[in-house]
Amino acid sequence: xxxxxxxxxxxxxxxxxxxxxxxxxxxxxxxxxxxxxxxxxxxxxxxxxxxxxxxxxxxxxxxxxxxxxxxxxxxxxxxxxxxxxxxxxxxxxxxxxxxxxxxxxxxxxxxxxxxxxxxxxxxxxxxxxxxxxxxxxxxxxxxxxxxxxxxxxxxxxxxxxxxxxxxxxxxxxxxxxxxxxxxxxxxxxxxxxxxxxxxxxxxxxxxxxxxxxxxxxxxxxxxxxxxxxxxxxxxxxxxxxxxxxxxxxxxxxxxxxxxxxxxxxxxxxxxxxxxxxxxxxxxxxxx
Amino acid sequence: xxxxxxxxxxxxxxxxxxxxxxxxxxxxxxxxxxxxxxxxxxxxxxxxxxxxxxxxxxxxxxxxxxxxxxxxxxxxxxxxxxxxxxxxxxxxxxxxxxxxxxxxxxxxxxxxxxxxxxxxxxxxxxxxxxxxxxxxxxxxx
Numbered sequence: 051x052x053x054x055x056x057x058x059x060x061x062x063x064x065x066x067x068x069x070x071x072x073x074x075x076x077x078x079x080x081x082x083x084x085x086x087x088x089x090x091x092x093x094x095x096x097x098x099x100x101x102x103x104x105x106x107x108x109x110x111x112x113x114x115x116x117x118x119x120x121x122x123x124x125x126x127x128x129x130x131x132x133x134x135x136x137x138x139x140x141x142x143x144x145x146x147x148x149x150x151x152x153x154x155x156x157x158x159x160x161x162x163x164x165x166x167x168x169x170x171x172x173x174x175x176x177x178x179x180x181x182x183x184x185x186x187x188x189x190x191x192x193x194x195x196x197x198x199x200x201x202x203x204x205x206x207x208x209x210x211x212x213x214x215x216x217x218x219x220x221x222x223x224x225x226x227x228x229x230x231x232x233x234x235x236x237x238x239x240x241x242x243x244x245x246x247x248x249x250x251x252x253x254x255x256x257x258x259x260x261x262x263x264x265x266x267x268x269x270x271x272x273x274x275x276x277x278x279x280x281x282x283x284x285x286x287x288x289x290x291x292x293x294x295x296x297x298x299x300x301x302x303x304x305x306x307x308x309x310x311x312x313x314x315x316x317x318x319x320x321x322x323x324x325x326x327x328x329x330x331x332x333x334x335x336x337x
Numbered sequence: 338x339x340x341x342x343x344x345x346x347x348x349x350x351x352x353x354x355x356x357x358x359x360x361x362x363x364x365x366x367x368x369x370x371x372x373x374x375x376x377x378x379x380x381x382x383x384x385x386x387x388x389x390x391x392x393x394x395x396x397x398x399x400x401x402x403x404x405x406x407x408x409x410x411x412x413x414x415x416x417x418x419x420x421x422x423x424x425x426x427x428x429x430x431x432x433x434x435x436x437x438x439x440x441x442x443x444x445x446x447x448x449x450x451x452x453x454x455x456x457x458x459x460x461x462x463x464x465x466x467x468x469x470x471x472x473x474x475x476x477x478x
């Protein structure tokens with residue numbers, strides 16, 4: 051029964067692994083619910099500010115902001131949103147693949163790329179993959195706050211203001227549902243005007259307080275920050291959902307493995323018993 | 338019955354109020370301003386201060402916002418509240434911090450495991466530093 055003992059230890063170790071993965075699954079499930087709530091809670095702001103920006107784009111302002119002008123593209127910025135921790139399936143890898151694919155496309159057109167990495171997985175990926183990382187922020191935790199992102203976004207916006215960057219993209223995961231998360235690459239600068247409201251098509255403008263330039267400046271910065279915040283919050287919900295799924299699979303696999311090992315153990319034990327009996331019987335017959 | 342207009346008060350992290358109102362007054366950057374239904378389009382920055390609402394039916398309600406924007410359209414009023422207190426130099430400092438974090442991450446070529454631990458420690462230290470600065474600022478006032 052020497053083999054039997056080894057199998058027993060192996061079963062015990064897989065069982066403890068299964069306990070951990072199933073605990074992680076439950077933790078991820080409860081965190082996911084909270085993350086989803088946060089994602090929902092951040093939507094009204096995004097909707098309102100998008101509304102204001104769209105009105106602005108259709109008004110006839112005396113001042114045209116830098117963020118609304120298209121210019122020749124020489125260098126683009128990518129804000130790549132990833133998680134801080136692993137064990138969440140292919141979530142980060144998929145987002146990085148999407149990012150790298152669009153970066154490669156731009157690279158082939160001789161356009162240079164700056165990266166802003168959010169989340170330690172993004173930082174370590176671009177460290178090994180290579181790339182000009184100009185800003186980084188890690189340790190956002192399970193409750194990312196808008197205030198935590200201001201610094202990294204400002205680095206990219208400053209570069210845009212100086213004319214170093216001519217376009218800005220955000221790469222993150224979209225929360226389709228609990229089972230599905232899709233990576234997406236969105237352009238956030240320059241702003242694209244969307245046409246869906248005809249009520250405001252006549253010539254009009256806001257009363258600006260204080261002056262238009264100052265106001266638009268800070269409003270558009272807020273808008274970009276809110277877009278990035280939204281991406282981070284959504285990515286957080288994706289992370290928890292992906293982790294929940296990955297841990298559920300791991301728990302199921304551990305269960306299967308335990309069943310198989312148990313079978314092997316039972317067979318070995320039965321074989322040992324049969325052998326012992328046949329030895330006794332043949333011994334008795336010889337006497 | 339008094340005329341009403343739809344009003345949304347939102348911050349980046351949550352929806353604070355949404356409903357019909359008869360009147361709203363906010364602290365604009367150039368002074369207090371009151372908005373009745375049918376106001377001309379207006380876009381203004383807000384200073385930290387109270388937002389006073391008169392809801393449909395006359396009930397009053399007051400919220401505090403730490404700055405933000407108000408957009409007025411004849412049919413809609415939106416207040417976009419800031420969650421974070423903003424000061425020019427504070428933004429500058431956090432931008433500087435993000436840059437440094439990037440440089441640090443790229444310069445450090447040791448194993449990934451070590452790096453992520455170092456990064457989380459760095460982030461923690463930076464957060465503590467920020468907290469201390471904020472407390473100092475509060476005490477200073």
